[in-house]
Amino acid sequence: MGEVNKEDYIWWKHGVVYHLYVRSFNDNNNDGIGDLQGIIQRFDYLVQLGIKAIWLSPIYASPMKDYGYDIVNYRAIDPSYGTMEDFKELLALAHANGIKIVMDMVMNHTSNEHPWFVESSASLDNPKRDWYIWKNKRNGKVPTNWRSAFGGSAWEWDESTQQYYLHSFLKDQPDLNWRNKDLHNAFFEEIRFWLDLGVDGFRLDVINYIVKDEKFRDNPFIKWGRPTKDRLYSRNRGSSIKIVRKLRQLLDTYEDKMLVGEIYTPPPGNNATVINYLGEGDNALHLAFDFSLIFRFWNAKKYYKCIETWENNLPEKAWPSYVLSNHDLLRSYNRLGIGRNKAEKARIASILLITLRGTPFIYYGEEIGMQNQKIRRKHIKDPLGKKYWPFFSGRDKSRTPMQWSAEDYGGFSSVKSWLPINRNFYRVNVEVQENERNSLLSHYRTLIILRNNYKAISHGSLNFLQQGENGVLGYTRIYEEQEIYIVLNFNNSKRTISIPNDESWQILYTTHLHEEKTCQDFIELDKYEGMILLKIE
Ligand code: NOJ
Secondary structure, three states: OOOOOOOOOOHHHHOOEEEEOHHHOOOOOOOOOOOHHHHHHOHHHHHHHOOOEEEEOOOEEOOOOOOOOOOOEEEEEOOOOOOHHHHHHHHHHHHHOOOEEEEEEOOOEOOOOOHHHHHHOOOOOOOOHHHEOEEOOEOOEOOOOOEOOOOOEOEEEEOOOOEEEEOOOOOOOOEEOOOOHHHHHHHHHHHHHHHHHOOOEEEEOOHHHOOOOOOOOOOOEOOOOOOOEOOOOOOOOHHHHHHHHHHHHHHHOOOOOEEEEOOOOOOOOOOHHHHHOOOOOOOOOOEEOOOHHHHOOOOHHHHHHHHHHHHHHOOOOOOOEEEOOOOOOOOHHHHHOOOOOHHHHHHHHHHHHHHOOOEEEEEOOHHHOOOOOOOOHHHOOOHHHHHHOOOOOOOHHHOOOOOOOOOHHHHOOOOOOOOOOOHHHHOOOHHHHHOOOOOHHHHHHHHHHHHHHOHHHHHOEEEEEEEOHHHEEEEEEEEOOEEEEEEEEOOOOOEEEEOOOOOEEEEEEEOOOOOOOEEEOEEEEOOOOEEEEEEEO
């Protein structure tokens, strides 16, 4: 698995990326909403964490129907987050600290309040009519059976022009027509705007949705007759990849930029589609999220399978990435904790995340063990939660304010926050964990320091010695003369691993306390123990 990588340091490969949900990170102007000045205020925290890039959730002007994934002006900062001056200040501060800024770019749809859509819906012959996807009725009904990812038909009737428009998400998020050359060019100019400003890359929202079937065929029913329809014709069309390749060409005219794509295709673990978007490894996306670990039960063998599949299917020049959670899913701390021992499992999972061959993405608050917060109906903000309550309470539970301290409002704000803070903030917070040697935060910091200091971890080859037998994962990372061995005990009981060939390994880090600092012949692992070892002569 994976050749030794001799390239020099490449931020998006070797560094750790922090996924920062701006609305919930830190509120500087005390309106209950996180903002850019709030990030600036807490920037030292990010520097100390050792991360090398920040992915900002969307901060563009937006009516916030889908909290920024409905953009009304791609070149403006939403006033609730600050101003363009604030953004420039943040960018300069980040760059001065060797940290890159990755913007969230939504290419599939705009807000229905975007001037392009306002024009497009004005009349059938408006020059921008074809910038969105409009269709006549078919047999008096919707043009296709396509479903919105958020439920219901993906078509919305427009009374004034007597046609339907397509929306793969909310009806307030009409889909753009990427087959239209003018739209294509206009959109690339929006992206160029940010590149010229100096941003370092983009996380591409639902990038596999952007082009639809040219013939607008109905999606087939899933075989065993479930009510939902497969999205065969409404996403993953080959032409989406062509656009990604064009975008890559644009980025390559600048220096050191990066594209990471969200390609969410159930069933998890089926990464063939995802991998397509990486092209030959150097001419499409730089990175694509692999969500498969997120959907695995706590089982070393199953985790191994995910990693093996990902590694074996990647094009030679491509590079993996790993993630445990994001703003659409449950907090990893809760998910891993099914069957208890949350704290221990969180540590094992984070060692895996940060020491595998590939780029780790940390979701804000994961480093202090933030948990899902149950949101009462009256506090629900997510449109999905509003629509599906009580069957699904939405995604707010993993978007609650960052827990900075035990002060009022968790140090996030001095007023009530836009979403309720998790009730455990007085005990789970940065301030408490900052100076505690055994805290989860100290653990994350140490792991990131190790990754930053040992090229074997950031650059090295990957070879599994323990593939999950007896609930243990063990793998080496090798770069030139440096050899690192990582062993992770997924069990609630001790395990012993034998070391072949009279090798000696020095413990660089362990989740548990040990008197013995070197291991020979065998390694003894306590329950849920994770160790990082360095080979010594
Ligand atoms: C994926 C984003 O992660 C999610 O938050 C958003 O609702 C949809 N795309 C629509 O943009």
